[in-house]
Amino acid sequence: xxxxxxxxxxxxxxxxxxxxxxxxxxxxxxxxxxxxxxxxxxxxxxxxxxxxxxxxxxxxxxxxxxxxxxxxxxxxxxxxxxxxxxxxxxxxxxxxxxxxxxxxxxxxxxxxxxxxxxxxxxxxxxxxxxxxxxxxxxxxxxxxxxxxxxxxxxxxxxxxxxxxxxxxxxxxxxxxxxxxxxxxxxxxxxxxxxxxxxxxxxxxxxxxxxxxxxxxxxxxxxxxxxxxxxxxxxxxxxxxxxxxxxxxxxxxxxxxxxxxxxxxxxxxxxxxxxxxxxxxxxxxxxxxxxxxxxxxxxxxxxxxxxxxxxxxxxxxxxxxxxx
Ligand code: ZN
Numbered sequence: 318x319x320x321x322x323x324x325x326x327x328x329x330x331x332x333x334x335x336x337x338x339x340x341x342x343x344x345x346x347x348x349x350x351x352x353x354x355x356x357x358x359x360x361x362x363x364x365x366x367x368x369x370x371x372x373x374x375x376x377x378x379x380x381x382x383x384x385x386x387x388x389x390x391x392x393x394x395x396x397x398x399x400x401x402x403x404x405x406x407x408x409x410x411x412x413x414x415x416x417x418x419x420x421x422x423x424x425x426x427x428x429x430x431x432x433x434x435x436x437x438x439x440x441x442x443x444x445x446x447x448x449x450x451x452x453x454x455x456x457x458x459x460x461x462x463x464x465x466x467x468x469x470x471x472x473x474x475x476x477x478x479x480x481x482x483x484x485x486x487x488x489x490x491x492x493x494x495x496x497x498x499x500x501x502x503x504x505x506x507x508x509x510x511x512x513x514x515x516x517x518x519x520x521x522x523x524x525x526x527x528x529x530x531x532x533x534x535x536x537x538x539x540x541x542x543x544x545x546x547x548x549x550x551x552x553x554x555x556x557x558x559x560x561x562x563x564x565x566x567x568x569x570x571x572x573x574x575x576x577x578x579x580x581x582x583x584x585x586x587x588x589x590x591x592x593x594x595x596x597x598x599x600x601x602x603x604x605x606x607x608x609x610x611x612x613x614x615x616x617x618x619x620x621x622x623x624x625x626x627x628x629x630x631x632x633x634x635x636x637x638x639x640x
Contacts, residue, residue: 416486416513426469428456435498445590448547452501458526475626517599531574535601538587545555545593561632568628
């Protein structure tokens with residue numbers, strides 16, 4: 318979850334609806350998504366949304382969802398039991414010596430397990446450029462109590478290991494149980510900016526209604542207000558997001574969301590501080606819906622989280638190697 322609910326959001330400045338911008342993902346992610354045509358989801362996101370709790374009626378669009386191609390690369394099966402905090406690379410490479418040497422990736426594991434005990438702190442309003450908003454939120458959990466905050470940091474650790482094997486310098490906005498809460502969304506953005514990240518990814522899982530399934534990648538919309546100016550990052554963030562969506566789909570087999578994004582797995586939003594305040598290419602991903610039993614079974618599986626990290630890594634690597 319990235320915010321507590323639509324009722325807390327100010328009226329959205331509705332962006333003009335674009336005609337379908339068709340992008341052949343196959344051109345960007347060779348072999349991954351042949352035939353899956355992606356178009357920009359309706360911008361603004363005031364009604365669409367990640368992390369809402371149970372308000373969205375399922376939308377049509379599942380028919381547009383691609384099925385995962387058969388023949389998932391063997392790489393996705395690699396070390397599903399790898400420890401969260403980093404196993405040594407198979408190839409013995411140290412970070413900084415691979416093809417991504419010199420590239421900086423900031424991974425933002427959404428929320429913090431301590432947020433539940435620090436409600437006053439996380440409810441403090443911070444400036445996100447367009448308006449003020451809670452510092453952070455608790456995030457959601459599965460019905461069995463596996464929290465989004467645990468999920469996000471586990472995937473972040475797996476992703477860090479994979480990216481460091483490629484030589485990238487990786488920084489997390491939070492790690493383990495430190496700090497005790499947060500950081501606030503403005504600080505999460507600032508960490509990516511200060512690091513001059515070549516790519517930044519905020520990892521989440523959604524808390525929508527049972528039956529709502531699938532992943533979606535959230536792209537920054539164009540915002541220019543107060544401290545927020547995303548105009549320079551909209552294009553590269555879109556590229557990053559499309560690459561992540563395609564690779565995530567291929568590695569995990571998780572379909573694009575059936576409740577936002579019209580089956581594309583892509584949603585553009587202008588109400589998230591973590592995106593509005595970013596000056597580096599950045600996207601969010603909602604890896605699945607923790608409140609759906611089928612998605613929850615995946616999200617609670619270490620083997621599946623390894624595939625999720627693999628898909629994220631491949632999307633990021635693809636983005637960084639062409640830039
Ligand atoms: Zn979240």
